[in-house]
Amino acid sequence: MYSAEVQGILSKLGINVGDSISVALGSDFQEGILMPRSGAGDSSILIIKRKDGYNIGIRYRAGMRIEKTASGKPEFSFPSSGVAQGPGLPKISMIYTGGTIGSKVDYSTGGVYMLTKPEELLHEVPELGGIANVNISNLMSIASEDMTYIEWAKIAEETAKALNGGARGVVITHGTDTMHYTSAALSFMLKGLNSPVVITGSQRSSDRGSSDAFYNLICSCIAATRSDVAEVSICMHSSSSDDKNNLIRGTKARKMHTSRRDAFKPVNNHPICTIDEHGMIEYISEYRHALDKPKDRVSAITGFEPKVALLKAYPNSDPAIIDYYVNKGYKGIIIEGTGLGHVPSAPSIAGLSWIGGVKAAVDSGVVVGITSQCLYGRANKSVYRNLRLLSDAGAVHCEDMLPEVAYVKLGFLIGNYGMEGAAKMLTTNIAGEITARTEFDFPVG
């Protein structure tokens, strides 16, 4: 609701929410649809949805010229209350962790604030009531950049609890920036999975006309309710339009764009399937199928060794960084090498050797994995002499694993299976993170 003053002025002008209006003050001029006010913020700020889909906030001031340019209905409906509930429909759990999908713009400051109650989000997606019986778990409210292995463990445990408690599937809402780190972590941590675990989020907050939040929630709930993909996956837009979502394996996904709705891409893989809002699921590649009768309960194996580093080799880079981590007691290092998995072979400007540094680290018991900063393709330990030298020094070329995934995997392995187990298992496929062979037609981008 707008303030009494603003509401009075609007009424006098015959303006209702949903009408097109223009607002002018001095040289400022804005035009668009008058939106309803809800949530926090100054109630004397008019919210206008412009033609470009963005909502803006304008504080009402004396001397402001407001005109009604057309009557209309708001483009979206605004249900006032009621959590989505579909009695008789499959039961799923939605685990809320924070991120843009759980935030709204505060039009008085331009900043973004987190919803205090995740139920608010569901109020805006009445479609969910026709898909599933959604049980909401308000686990945490954390920005994507602040997720750590401690949160990964909590989410894994909550997911296992929901599935062992009878949920048909789980949808996890999450910030997008580190979503692919979390999806990899959950892929390794959840053992005995027999149900879909779908992570979703949004690139734009739910009160922006261009928000992808609603579509992503709908498709994710369909994936959790109707697919038999017994894997951890990411469900986000497959293109810039709301036409279908990709379900991407949790160990093969990467955020490849800062802001596009279709930011998430499968790397060295196809999507598992596409899903649209009508429930059409189109399977594209192989996946782990849910069994009719699961043999085991799902368990969460949540050990994690945080003393693992992810670093890059690049021209002029100083290999002393390896010593630095070894001296700090790090147990694992994942290097993003160039091309097939190279580090500089010649002495650095300071006279130090990357390959020598790797050998010293391995000799002192540190596990060193090599990935490619190309991201797409596969690391190789033998095509060139310099690759063989690095491999002979004890580094493990990590096949077609993404650097981020190799990093999460190494922390998981050391945290649960010790150093020897980790070195052996790094190149053993656990959760689809390594594909046996590279298909020529895996898309790049």
Place this chain on the structure above:
Amino acid sequence: MYSAEVQGILSKLGINVGDSISVALGSDFQEGILMPRSGAGDSSILIIKRKDGYNIGIRYRAGMRIEKTASGKPEFSFPSSGVAQGPGLPKISMIYTGGTIGSKVDYSTGGVYMLTKPEELLHEVPELGGIANVNISNLMSIASEDMTYIEWAKIAEETAKALNGGARGVVITHGTDTMHYTSAALSFMLKGLNSPVVITGSQRSSDRGSSDAFYNLICSCIAATRSDVAEVSICMHSSSSDDKNNLIRGTKARKMHTSRRDAFKPVNNHPICTIDEHGMIEYISEYRHALDKPKDRVSAITGFEPKVALLKAYPNSDPAIIDYYVNKGYKGIIIEGTGLGHVPSAPSIAGLSWIGGVKAAVDSGVVVGITSQCLYGRANKSVYRNLRLLSDAGAVHCEDMLPEVAYVKLGFLIGNYGMEGAAKMLTTNIAGEITARTEFDFPVG
């Protein structure tokens, strides 16, 4: 030529180079086209091109069963000598620096060796004789992973010398792994450019049937001879087939696949143009055009500060890494943040703050730039509160620059313009590394 013994055996069986043969010894069996021997290596090793396009070497031994399965001509012609020279044609310089394009497989070891004379490469591309009068400069023979700013400076100086000496354009052959670092460095280092400077290489060595070396050399020489693109660019395959190459701005290119021929992609940009082997140049986006009458000579500004670090912020990462570099006397740090350019905002597991670390570094005079590990898209300093906190700490969000390009640029700026100049110029466009706005249709991949 094969050894006298092997040649004698082949003659007795009526087998000539180009015939299909099978070779069996015990359980080993290989089939393919008999290839000619040239260059280094053991002359008793038969070289066979298999159906999958790969050449393999098999040492002739007693008891080996060799059979001719079909007569044929070699798929490729093998000119015996003669450097490409087209009198009357435009004069270009080809600067040879090493890399896969200048290497061949040694079939006795399976390893790759460098050509001692780059002219060998040109012998195999007689087409160049119809395109340009090529002057070869055998500048260095360095694997891509061993390129440093010292080599960048040498290449820049050699390029300026060639252009000031009257070359219509310059083609630089280079290893692919760090080609995009070099292309960025040359883009910044070459001032007053009025001619095409085209960097090329190959993903597969020139004696493999699937080599992209010849096609890339032809298209690069066409770009250097016939285009008016007065920029540093990368000329590599636009798709997996030999149908056309992309010319990609040197500051907007990235190797995005370990092994595909079309590994190089423009990021946050379109290709400048496509070029095919028939000389068809199709211009796609804006570029710096060569003037009819250049005003200045080209100069090479080769200062570079190697004490610049490129590092990544990721879940669980320890911000103490910033102190480490500051204490080592580093003058610049480029961080690959998550999403729009975030670092963790919460204290790390060790209780340290990324944003605090950045502030301390900036306060001590270090330039800190923020890019996105998404690679595609644009860093932003204001959409979220945590971005503003990072920006308030003194970090510079680097617009739509690639992390690698921001790294090279910062080293270049500090090396030539000092610390204050560098901080100011980091977000000023110098060589197309920053685009004024993000086009929605820039391809991802």
